Amino acid sequence: MARRTETRRARCVARALLAAAIAATAAVAIQFQLRMMKIRAATESDHDAVWNIFQEIVAAGDTYAFDPKMSRQEALAYWFRADTHTYVAEKDGRVVGTYILRPNQLGPGSHVANAAFMVAPNAQGLGVGRRMAERCLSEARRMGFRAMQFNFVVSTNTSAIHLWEQLGFKIVGTLPGAFHHPEKGYVDVYVMYRSLLED
Numbered sequence: 785m786a787r788r789t790e791t792r793r794a795r796c797v798a799r800a801l802l803a804a805a806i807a808a809t810a811a812v813a814i815q816f817q818l819r820m821m822k823i824r825a826a827t828e829s830d831h832d833a834v835w836n837i838f839q840e841i842v843a844a845g846d847t848y849a850f851d852p853k854m855s856r857q858e859a860l861a862y863w864f865r866a867d868t869h870t871y872v873a874e875k876d877g878r879v880v881g882t883y884i885l886r887p888n889q890l891g892p893g894s895h896v897a898n899a900a901f902m903v904a905p906n907a908q909g910l911g912v913g914r915r916m917a918e919r920c921l922s923e924a925r926r927m928g929f930r931a932m933q934f935n936f937v938v939s940t941n942t943s944a945i946h947l948w949e950q951l952g953f954k955i956v957g958t959l960p961g962a963f964h965h966p967e968k969g970y971v972d973v974y975v976m977y978r979s980l981l982e983d
């Protein structure tokens with residue numbers, strides 16, 4: 785009886801060790817893949833890739849207050865605006881994400897940065913957004929911005945809010961019912977902010 789209990793216990797330990805080993809291997813594989821990812825300034829040759837990501841995310845209509853029928857020309861004009869630094873994340877030669885960094889306001893408000901992020905739907909949840917946001921924060925600091933503000937974070941966008949909070953952003957304001965969600969109707973929008981002066 786005691787021997788049977790011992791055997792069962794040993795099997796449980798072996799199973800737990802195997803599960804831990806599999807999880808660790810998966811984590812190492814993801815880290816490896818992320819290290820292979822390159823973040824660089826976007827060029828005109830990225831327009832098609834950026835438009836494909838932009839179109840898919842905006843068509844879903846649940847994260848950005850853009851017209852879902854926005855044309856390619858309008859989208860690229862916005863994403864590559866003259867005052868905007870545009871970046872792409874590339875993995876195995878494929879653009880999997882894009883982000884922009886620019887002053888949130890003009891003149892006396894231009895020391896606060898604004899940024900926006902889009903990861904291709906089939907590459908979401910793999911750490912691309914986090915890598916882009918970390919790079920964006922360090923770039924913004926390098927450029928001399930004193931803070932970063934997100935003006936329009938839809939309250940139902942829990943993965944984005946989770947990520948921004950982990951990166952030090954706080955909800956500093958709520959715009960009641962400011963977004964019309966395709967399924968949830970009128971939902972709140974958050975203004976999120978973090979200083980870049982301390983870490």
Ligand SMILES: CC(C)(COP(=O)(O)OP(=O)(O)OC[C@H]1O[C@@H](n2cnc3c(N)ncnc32)[C@H](O)[C@@H]1OP(=O)(O)O)[C@@H](O)C(=O)NCCC(=O)NCCS
Nearest residue numbers: 841847901902903908909910911912913914937943944947
């Ligand atoms: C928001 C967005 C930029 C995040 O990028 P991502 O590559 O998908 O996110 P990451 O893989 O880096 O994950 C970051 C965190 O969010 C969480 N997350 C990612 N996708 C998630 C999902 N579908 N559900 C719940 N949490 C999720 C992850 O768990 C991770 O946190 P953890 O490391 O503590 O587990 C990306 O999902 C996206 O482009 N969404 C559509 C556009 C958008 O919402 N832009 C932001 C507007 S404010």
